Amino acid sequence: MTHKFPGKGKGLGRSALRFASGVSLVAAAAILAGCAFTGTNDIANPVTRKATWFSFLNADDLRTACDAGQADGWIRLVYNARYYDETRSFDLSPAPDGSDRFEMTSRIFGPIDVSSVDVTVNAPLGAFGGDEVRKTISRDDYLALTDALQQDGFGYQSRDGLRLNSNDYYWVAIGCSTGNVTLAAWTSASDDLGGLHFPDVVAQISGQTSPLPQPPSADAPKLPDPVYGGNDRKNDGRDFYRTVRGNMLR
Numbered sequence: 345m346t347h348k349f350p351g352k353g354k355g356l357g358r359s360a361l362r363f364a365s366g367v368s369l370v371a372a373a374a375i376l377a378g379c380a381f382t383g384t385n386d387i388a389n390p391v392t393r394k395a396t397w398f399s400f401l402n403a404d405d406l407r408t409a410c411d412a413g414q415a416d417g418w419i420r421l422v423y424n425a426r427y428y429d430e431t432r433s434f435d436l437s438p439a440p441d442g443s444d445r446f447e448m449t450s451r452i453f454g455p456i457d458v459s460s461v462d463v464t465v466n467a468p469l470g471a472f473g474g475d476e477v478r479k480t481i482s483r484d485d486y487l488a489l490t491d492a493l494q495q496d497g498f499g500y501q502s503r504d505g506l507r508l509n510s511n512d513y514y515w516v517a518i519g520c521s522t523g524n525v526t527l528a529a530w531t532s533a534s535d536d537l538g539g540l541h542f543p544d545v546v547a548q549i550s551g552q553t554s555p556l557p558q559p560p561s562a563d564a565p566k567l568p569d570p571v572y573g574g575n576d577r578k579n580d581g582r583d584f585y586r587t588v589r590g591n592m593l594r
Contacts, residue, residue: 379396379399380396380399380404380405398586398593400422400433401422401516401586401593402518402586402592402593403420403518403525406418406420406518406520406525407518407520407525409520410520410523410524410525411523413523415437415520416438416520416521416522416523417436417437417438417446417486417519417520417521418435418436418437418438418519418520419434419435419436419437419489419490419493419517419518419519419520420433420434420435420436420516420517420518420519421433421434421435421436421515421516421517421542421546422434422515422516423513423514423515423543423556423557424508424510424512424513424514424515424516425513425556425557425559426510426511426512426513427454427510427511427583427584428454428510428582429454429557430452430453430454430557431452431453431454432450432451432452432453432552432556433450433451433453434448434449434450434451434546434550435448435449435450436448436481436486436489439480444482444483445480445481445482445483446480446481446482446483446485446486447478447479447480447481448478448479448480448481448549448550448551449476449477449478449479450476450477450479450550450551450552451475451476451477452475452552452554453475475552477550477551477552478551479549479550479551481549485545485549488545488549489542489545489546489549492541492542492544492545493517493528493542495541495542496528496530496540496541496542497528497530498517498519498526498528498542499526499528501528501529503528503529503588504588504589504590505587505588505589506529506531506534506587506588507531507533507585507586507587507588508529508531508585508586508587508588508593509531509533509583509584509585510583510584510585511583512531512532512533513531513532513537513557513559513560514529514530514531514532514533514537515529515530515531515537515540515543516528516529516593517529517542518591525591526591527588527590527591527592527593529588529593532559532560532564532566533566534566536562537559537560538558538559538561538562539562543556
């Protein structure tokens with residue numbers, strides 16, 4: 345389901361935008377696996393991230409705040425550039441001072457050598473710190489991003505069943521407007537990520553100095569099974585995936 349973003353009000357688009365330590369570390373994090381991410385969690389902490397990554401990726405904290413009417417205009421973007429090589433997140437929300445400005449928090453996770461560490465499908469390792477940048481951006485910058493997202497299908501997609509594989513390149517965008525949450529996803533297994541418009545805007549306004557990792561070209565070999573099938577089985581090793589189910593990731 346997608347939801348309409350009115351053209352008026354702070355945090356809204358212009359033209360009816362719709363949103364739509366080895367074994368001990370692994371053992372400790374495994375105990376915490378499946379915990380919900382909240383605004384008080386330190387996602388840069390490797391143990392916290394291992395335990396809450398799926399919740400963070402699904403923006404459970406944003407969803408809770410949105411249900412309470414406290415997240416209008418909040419957008420979370422996650423760029424998975426092969427999870428163990430590099431992953432980035434970008435959170436944008438209206439400034440708390442009531443101005444027309446917005447706060448953007450961007451983080452870079454990775455890379456790390458995980459060849460000797462076993463990771464279960466329900467607990468991605470995430471054993472690397474996050475390079476965080478906080479920046480205030482203008483409403484025009486925010487609107488440039490939401491317009492680019494809309495141009496790339498945010499709020500108009502029908503991606504139910506799309507698989508997001510940790511060993512692939514993909515983007516997830518989740519936003520809140522007027523109490524409604526919308527999710528969009530793009531993966532190199534089925535999309536030309538190099539042809540998207542919003543990543544360039546993100547790179548320009550995030551404050552991160554290192555360029556975004558380049559996705560595979562559109563004609564590069566695809567990972568198998570980009571869409572979930574009835575005979576699918578999850579990988580019990582270091583790789584993992586999420587599947588789009590409506591406006592949720594499961």
